[in-house]
Amino acid sequence: MTRRAVRPVAPTAVSTVVLAVVLVAMTALGACTPSAGDLTAPTARPTGSPPAGGEPVPPRSPPPQPRGPSGCAVTGGPGGGDDAGSKVSYEQPLSAGQLLSAERSFVANSASAPAGQAAPWKDRPTVSLCFDVRSDPRVVRGSEQVTFTPDRRTCAVVFRAWPNKPETARAGNRLEVTSATVDGRKEIPKVAAAGAPPGSPGTLVRVPVSRCVPAGRTVQVDLTFTLTVGADTPERVGYSSRDGAVWLGTAYPLLAWQRGKGWVTDPAVDLFGETVTSEEFRLRRLDVVAPDGDQVLGTGQAVGSMPSTKVRGSVVHRFRADSVRDVSLTVGRLRTESREVDGVRLHVGVPSSSVASAGEWADATAAAMRSLSTYLGPFPYRDLWVTVADSVGTGIEFPGSIQFGNVSPTRYPQLVPHEVAHMWFYGLVGNDQARDPWLDEALAEYAETLVDGTGARSVRFQAPSRVRDRVGRSMAWYAALRNPDLYAAGVYRQGGAMLHRARQAAGPATFDRLLRGYLNANAHRIATPRDFARAFASRPKVIAILREYGAIPR
Incomplete structure (x- = not known):
């Protein structure tokens, strides 16, 4: 930064x-x-x-409530096929040829590291994300699926909600987890302030694991979340009151695991700049549901786009990445060049x-x-x-x-x-x-x-x-x-x-x-x-x- x-x-x-x-x-x-x-x-x-947490979030008018079905469906339980628990519904399924071409391109872009460079962590987590960014830029609904294998006994899975840090929260942004399951079992997340200012949801989200898992056993966590987006935010999460464009960086529950050390739970700091710590993960799928006619910039390789049947007049844009430690995206009527x-x-x-x-x-x-x-x-x-x-x-x-x-x-x-x-x-x-x-x-x-x-x-x-x-x-x-x-x-x-x-x-x-x-x-x-x-x-x-x-x- x-x-x-x-x-x-x-x-x-x-x-x-x-x-x-x-x-x-x-x-x-x-x-x-x-x-x-x-x-x-x-x-x-x-x-x-004052230091972190000292300035409360100023009172604001409540954001509009989302209407109609979300373009990001709740993910399915564990054990499904390649598209089990898909977060979007397509008007037309991608053809076998389209899927094969996209997968081949993705594999080509996931080639081994350059000579002499360490390769990505073999057992890195796998993340699937969906953002429903429709006509009202003030509210975004999303879903997330995380599959990872901890290297120590785990009785809770910890995520960070960085839009709730002081600088972004005071601009009107807030991220709230609305549901959670662990290996298909419903859990109630526990949220702690961890540096978030008064009046904002916390930055630390713990999802209990009812049956603690030993080191080496894979865990799957499914979340849904709602993101309230502040107008004209001079930070990583915001929307433009001029043209409605939305920019979202680290705007989802970010897995806070560090291999060999465990959970990163340091409080957010009331100082400009990033405080994010994250291992790399395989971004299996980033789906962005956006109004037809909007341009979408994402993370990783653009796989393609298809009309959505869940939300009329919307298009689903899909991205993938072999190994990244965060995700950002932008939606709007943009002038683009590639x-x-x-x-x-x-x-x-x-x-x-x-x-x-x-x-x-x-x-x-x-x-x-x-x-x-x-x-x-x-x-x-x-x-x-x-x-x-x-x-x-x-x-x-x-x-x-x-x-x-x-x-x-x-x-x-x-x-x-x-x-x-x-x-x-x-x-x-x-x-x-x-x-x-x-x-x-x-x-x-x-x-x-x-x-x-x-x-x-x-x-x-x-x-x-x-x-x-x-x-x-x-x-x-x-x-x-x-x-x-x-x-x-x-x-x-x-x-x-x-x-x-x-x-x-x-x-x-x-x-x-x-x-x-x-x-x-x-x-x-x-x-x-x-x-x-x-x-x-x-x-x-x-x-x-x-x-x-x-x-x-x-």
């Missing part, structure tokens, strides 16, 4: 004044921006703003009000993909979905997809490289974003400034004394400072400077080779600072710099 003030190209005195006004507006909305350069953004909230970039399918969708055309966004994204691949290795996904949304701050990353704000990618040239860099740092190699934010944000900052040629300036950055040499601190630690600018300075800019210094110490060629080794060794898993240090163990000067900045223990 890019969360700081972006630098325009060669600002004049007049453009600097205009930029300052834009930055004040963006940051007040919780904008996510890349590197600040010589500009310092104002704080997103007053210095005395092209192939070195074997990767790039899909871009922009609203009619977009400052830049879909082609301009595609040009900027393709350039970033190519330049970053030179340093980091092959692009990690076969498809990349790029959405421009009116109200999103400036950039939010997901595995194989990105949400951008309605700005010009040429006016803010650091924006696109930063978010594309997250496809490697957070997408391919995951991390606990709440505990170790530098493992994705500092590395994305470093990669951004490396390819835009501003690394020499980045390395001279001096962090404010309160956060100096505190690169490795958690988001909770930074939230306690009650000043979002310090998080941006301490993790992003200081972290980028640290990595550029390390590259100088090791030598560019050596550093680049060892960084690619880190990516290959830790692909498809959740990495830690210890893993990063292990990758550079042969270069004591790099380790000393990481310790100096507080990224790893001294």
Whole structure:
């Protein structure tokens, strides 16, 4: 996620004044921006703003109740065939030839990992999702099926409801689980606040397992949920009051399992930025029920679309992915462009009000993909979905997809490289974003400034004394400072400077080779600072710099 003030190209005195006004507006909305350069953004909230859970959700008019049948049927019980428990109903079944062609294409895109790179976790969970996004963007109904094999005795399955975190909840978003079954047996979920603000459902959802299962036994959980969507949210979940477009990222109950460690139950933090931790899963099916005529951008490979018989005037769009750790989608009357970039399918969708055309966004994204691949290795996904949304701050990353704000990618040239860099740092190699934010944000900052040629300036950055040499601190630690600018300075800019210094110490060629080794060794898993240090163990000067900045223990 890019969360700081972006630098325009060669600002004049007049453009600097205009930029300052834009930055004040963006940051007040919780904008996510890349590197600040010589500009310092104002704080997103007053210095005395309370920590997580301190600000209640403001009272709002109740959302309209969904009408008619959901386009996402409740999933069936365990043991069905390939399409048992399908979440959608098709007007016409896909022909055998269509299914075979789609499956062959999907298998081709699920080829083995590049030489030298760790393969996806063989026993990763399998997830099927459906979102019913119809004419009223304020309410989305959904269903989910998760099949996974825990590596320890399990008496409850834990999900995270991230739309209920403070920043999104205060904008009017809320995610509520409406039913749950475990291996076909009905269960009553237990919801805890876990950092959600007063008046919002909690971020921690526990689904009891009546008959505790031992390690190694597969569990199937079926959920239905309702998502209330806030208007013009400057975050990952929202809809546009201008044109009704809906953007949904991490907008479903996300399985909170981490192999070898168990459940991730850390409270949400009242600070801009991601706090998500998730293992990769096989996205067996992502179905999006949308009004006929709307464009749908998803996650993974687009398998196809068919009219729905459950909801007249709606179309079901289907996607699949071999190994991702999150899902995002966008629905609306968008202007789209698709092209192939070195074997990767790039899909871009922009609203009619977009400052830049879909082609301009595609040009900027393709350039970033190519330049970053030179340093980091092959692009990690076969498809990349790029959405421009009116109200999103400036950039939010997901595995194989990105949400951008309605700005010009040429006016803010650091924006696109930063978010594309997250496809490697957070997408391919995951991390606990709440505990170790530098493992994705500092590395994305470093990669951004490396390819835009501003690394020499980045390395001279001096962090404010309160956060100096505190690169490795958690988001909770930074939230306690009650000043979002310090998080941006301490993790992003200081972290980028640290990595550029390390590259100088090791030598560019050596550093680049060892960084690619880190990516290959830790692909498809959740990495830690210890893993990063292990990758550079042969270069004591790099380790000393990481310790100096507080990224790893001294």
